[in-house]
Amino acid sequence: MSVEGIGARVARKEDKRFITGQGRYVDDMSVPGMKHAAFVRSPHAHARVGAINAEAARAMPGVVAVLTGAEMAADGIGNLICGWMIHSKDGSPMNMGAWPALASETVRFVGQAVAVVIAETKSQARDAAEAVEVEWEELPAVSDVLGAIAEGAPQIHPEAPGNLIYDWEIGTKDEVEKAFGEAAHVTRMDLTNNRLIPNAMEPRAALARYDAADDHFTLWTTSQNPHTARLVLSAFYNVAPEHKLRVVAPDVGGGFGSKIYIYPEEITCLWAAKKTGVPVKWTGDRSEAFLTDAHGRDHVTVAEMAFDANNRITAFKIDTIANFGAYMSLFSSAVPTYLYATLLSGQYDIPLIHCNVRAVYTNTAPVDAYRGAGRPEATFVVERMMETAARELSVSPAELRRTNFIREFPHQTPVIMLYDAGDYEASLNAALEASDYAGFAARKAEAQRRGRLRGIGISCYIEACGIAPSKAVGSLGAGVGLWESAEVRVNPVGTIEVLTGSHSHGQGHETTFAQLVASRLGVPLDNIAIVHGDTDSVQFGMGTYGSRSGAVGMSAISRAIDKVEAKAKKIAAHLLEASEGDIEIADGEVRVAGTDKKLGWHEVCLAAYTGHNLPDGMEPGLKEGAFYDPANFTFPAGAYVCEVEIDPETGHTDIVQFVAADDFGRIINPMIVEGQVHGGIAQGIGQALLEGCVYDEGGQLITATYNDYAMPRAHDLPSFRVSTTETICPSNPLGIKGCGEAGAIGSPPAVINAITDAIGNNDLSMPATPEKVWRALHAAGGGLREAAE
């Protein structure tokens, strides 16, 4: 391991600009003649849009234009799409309601836009937006998922009778039922996965410019995948043809999934820029983010697990209802199906699984992938079940897991996934040891003397990342391939630019990607630039989500490096009159192995560009590209142990210890990986203890500010103790599995398992607020007494 190459704890190159305020975000961009947009939004969860009177607004100072949904429709701007087709079990395609960027007939959630005001300043635009009069005809609304499928519920979309989008299943129902009939023990649980609001630090923003001379558009936007944005904007929304649209996603301050999607605001800004002839900027404020960013999770599940007399799982049955909100967001349909149900085997050898998923419309903000996307929901179900089953069977939770671990690879689960490599026992052992699991009883007794209830909980998670072989996802309904592209451009002086289709919005790609190049080509990090986020520079890319930038994005870079290396070796062999097979590249030199014959890396690069002395028939230049399509999903896995103390008088939970032992395959930069795990665990603890999106029955968002939506803060969290075990991923050239979502996936059940252990009541939903814990404790009876004794 070199100081800069693979495996080194290199400080992040990008942090200097971030922590000195030099980052360039969309809201920092300014172009001549730019005006500002403000949206007129629905105050109602469900209403018919009547006449829109914008006369007063148009006459206000600074107002350039007020545009409505009717005008947008007249200009042929397309409705928003969902990019993954799911068929119900009866073979019918999903029931998708129309989602226009500006609603002209019906609004279906609070915050949905019906018109936009363009004005000289942001304030003027807002003032005028308030002056736009809309005649609303309120309709009955429903915000919770069970209410929406109940008899007589308000009908949200004509296309989806009973508000049902699809009724999908996976697995073998009859065989599962048979196994339940023969079970020695059945564990059954009702589980809710609470709805979350993403809260990236930077709110969404868009700046659109139309250049009439070239009939060309530029969109600067907060995107995790600018090429997908361009593709969708041109192919489906009809705002501009692909070759006339440049999409730039500059520095982006966090996404967590919420910036994958193409939202109504970007579409509107592009359309308005051409229509009004002025560049249009919109930067959402925090209230708009709460109301309109795609929310996450929101599942209601009944799960049953069958065991034989040896405590081995014989079958697993899951029935889930997923809240999709008022519209189907871009990848929403895939989340509770192929990103959720396919992970329900967890780390266990489960011969039979059946999962049924109903996707349901409600009058709430659209729900889509959010850090982990489906896999946190699956892990919560599996790991709450395992802990609960262990309690019911009176075996140790660690033991029950060991009894059922998958130990041979590759392993085909009954729900599509083919696990390629792993060692679940190793991570569990590492976590148990690091947490001194064996010493827990003594710590519990000591806490009891202080009047505190101490509990411990385990979670052994698995996830599927990289998303994923294009052929496989295509057969499952995806509208796009999920490969990645890269280009490695070596300059005549030997410095290197890497163009990647991955997009960094906090992940540190500028550092890790450069470390890979440094390792392979022996070039110092300072001589390597990572270019991303601009459709004019990078040919194409599928973007960053699903922990895919390492496993897929870097694999593409690796493949491009292979080609650069091969060509450089050919040139060097020619110049040094050696055989190609004897050439090695290291430490800034290109040498003939075992001799003192060598050239500087820069000399070979210069030779490539002068073209004075190249092998016959070789093209000049040193620049190669690659498209890499993964051979399989990757399967990061690990074991988390959480230890809590409860104040029995208030129900307050203190997380006193949190241990993570993750297997991410090969690690490029351990410091960055640890940072990803820390952030993920913070989000997972946020979900478990604090965060819960609440709508009232009529569809008004109650948790619409930080006064009511509780985000995790530093003092809610312990100092995490993270470590890794390693099994190399056989499915990509670098052996990487991915680490971006693991923390958020693995941690919630560990926390809830620990609290329920402490209070002796298993009936506890997330977020486990102090009041819920206090009530559960008192419902269990004796929490106080026990602590006092």
Added chain:
Amino acid sequence: MYSLSYRRASSVEEARRLFKEASDAAYLAGGHTLLPAMKQRLAAHDVLVDLGAIADMKGIGVSGDGLTIGGGVTHAEVAGSQEVKGAIPSLAALAGSIGDAQVRHRGTLGGSIANNDPAADYPAAALALAATIRTDGREIAADDFFTALYETALEEGEIVTGVSFRIPETAGYAKFRNPASRYPMAGVFVARHKDGTVRVAVTGAGNEGVFRWSEAEQALSGNFAAEALAGLSVDPDMMMGDIHGSPEYRANLVAVMARRALGSLGSAEAII
């Protein structure tokens, strides 16, 4: 935020004059309550009169049985003041427990008292420490000052220039934070005064804002210790309820925090 004019007053008189001249003015102190509301367009004023440069509203002083703190003094200044720590350590503790460092360096005593947020910390201290609210024209007993949620005895344009707290024999403060806002969901300030009277004030929990818990005061008059509160509870019907805590839960917190406040007597650190 709607557009507005900003004026900075250098004296209380000038502030009053600027206020009167405008059609819908507001005083600006730390701005940590006012400005977020204005940014969200929940409040609109044509003129903001900044009180921050008024020297007469700064300063902390002890005289006789009273500790007087200027209306313009920030929470951080109160928390860090040797005079406050010496005279009423639990008041320093309370100020040091408000919000976060940024909030404490901007937010002021006058702003907090004038705003009378039902979850604010200071009103509990003002009631329990039998404070006198000093304005530009008069003195108002704390017992008469906090009239309803977000409402006070202040008249239009009246300025809180300072607050005089009665220095108790001993006092303590304990609170339980709302997980989201971190304002108290129940904060209890207990004080035994030199004349033997006991005051117990509760913030964050009551459905009519800050209040004195008279049963607890009586129970503690005989024995100023946590055990005197055993079995005592407030009526959940008088408590607020929201997504963070039901009235029953808040009633429980009030009892627990009252006991804990008695365990923090004389401490310059609040029990949280």
